[in-house]
Amino acid sequence: MQFTSDNAAAVHPALWRAMHAADAADSPYDNDALSRELDGAFSRLFGRECAALWVATGTAANCLALAALVPPHGGVVCHREAHIEMDEAGAPGFYLHGAKLMLAEGDSARLTPASIAAVIDPIRDDVHQVQPHAVSITQASEYGCVYRPAELAAIGAFVRARGLGLHIDGARFANAVAFLGCAPAEACAGADVLSFGFVKNGGMGAEAIVFFDPEMARVIRYRRKRAGHLQSKGRFLAAQILAMLEGDLWLDNARAANAAAQAIAAAAPGRLLHPVEANEIFLATSPAERAALRAGGFEFYDWGKDAARLVTAWDTNPDHAAALARAIARL
Known part of the structure; x- marks a missing residue:
């Protein structure tokens, strides 16, 4: 009786059917019909224009998302027990070419404006210290706790006031939305980019990076290729994601x-x-x-x-x- 990880779960049968249906000749990489549907599918889900890219792993989703927000000389504020700090083997530094993770505190691995301020307020505004460029939070957190919409709104307002970007690691975003019973957009309010997890929720090998400013996705398409995550038969990743979204299977x-x-x-x-x-x-x-x-x-x-x-x-x-x-x- 297995309770080790949701990564150990089976692939949902609907995804196998979708991948089988996608097993026909189409354009390679992300120019196939299914990959081209992703922007529209996520735009409808979140009620605003989005750009969405598939990748194979949550680590790649998180790090490529952060690469859109943070330069190599910058920093990312995250909880000291965040996945990007504890479980990604230095991948953020690799993908962001040396950008620093700035570790904050918070109950149940969640951040607040005050805990973020405690990290960034002491930083001098000069070239001798790494300057923060983004905040990364996890929804649901590493301890399975969920940010409420009001908490997200407070963090979003704080981040915008400080001129920072906001990334949400949504490896278990579906579980957070299911708990809150709210619209998906409310469970990631204020975010610039969301790593939308599917593998832990019945997927086989596909995650989505959702940009709420579609222009941000432009450079990440190049970074995805450079990172080795532009799969030649991307239609199989797109098929999984679309199958999960269809009929709210993900929920x-x-x-x-x-x-x-x-x-x-x-x-x-x-x-x-x-x-x-x-x-x-x-x-x-x-x-x-x-x-x-x-x-x-x-x-x-x-x-x-x-x-x-x-x-x-x-x-x-x-x-x-x-x-x-x-x-x-x-x-």
């Missing part, structure tokens, strides 16, 4: 994952280290308790020596989630 999948997480969290209110708002559960557990859960057939990751991380997915078996809830309650 249905996220709702299923969130529901499974809630079923597990309900069994352990006293153990929760962070609010469960998406599809991740962080539980206070001893090594012996984790061993007992594993002996019961449950797979998950340790989170330090006194906690466990449990992740549900679109295809989490409800019986497995219920069994895990019962096992946690018995600890």
Whole structure:
């Protein structure tokens, strides 16, 4: 019974069907009919003109998005536990040619205007110090916590007042939207660019970089090629993304994952280290308790020596989630 990662989940059958349907001769790279549909599909989803590029990985999506906002001599403010800091092996510095990550604090891996200000206010406005050019937040955060629209509005207003860009790492953006029950645009309000995740939500190998200023995408098309992410048969990436957007499959999948997480969290209110708002559960557990859960057939990751991380997915078996809830309650 697997609760290690939503990356381990199966590919949704609708995506296999879409990729099979795309298996016909068409123009290469991103000039095929499906890739040309992406701008319109995301523009309709967000209710404003967008430009969207596919890439194969979330790391590439985040770093290419930031490359549109930050020069090599600049800096990006992010949470000290953000994925771009902890889990991308220095890729932001590689893609941004040396730009610096400026680490901020915040509960449940979320930032606020005050925590951003605490990082950038002490920086002198001179050539001897790296100047901030953008802020990157994660929706939902690394601890599965969701920014509310009002919180996003406050960050967006602060960022604009300081002349900075705003990037949102949306590896689990679908889970955030499903939790909020709002329009997608409200869950990324104020962003200049969104890394819209699909792989964790039933995709096979496609993520989208959504630019809310279409002109920003122009130079990133060149950077995507230079980075080795312009796939020659890009129609298969576009097919996955369009299949997820069709009929709001992306939201249905996220709702299923969130529901499974809630079923597990309900069994352990006293153990929760962070609010469960998406599809991740962080539980206070001893090594012996984790061993007992594993002996019961449950797979998950340790989170330090006194906690466990449990992740549900679109295809989490409800019986497995219920069994895990019962096992946690018995600890």
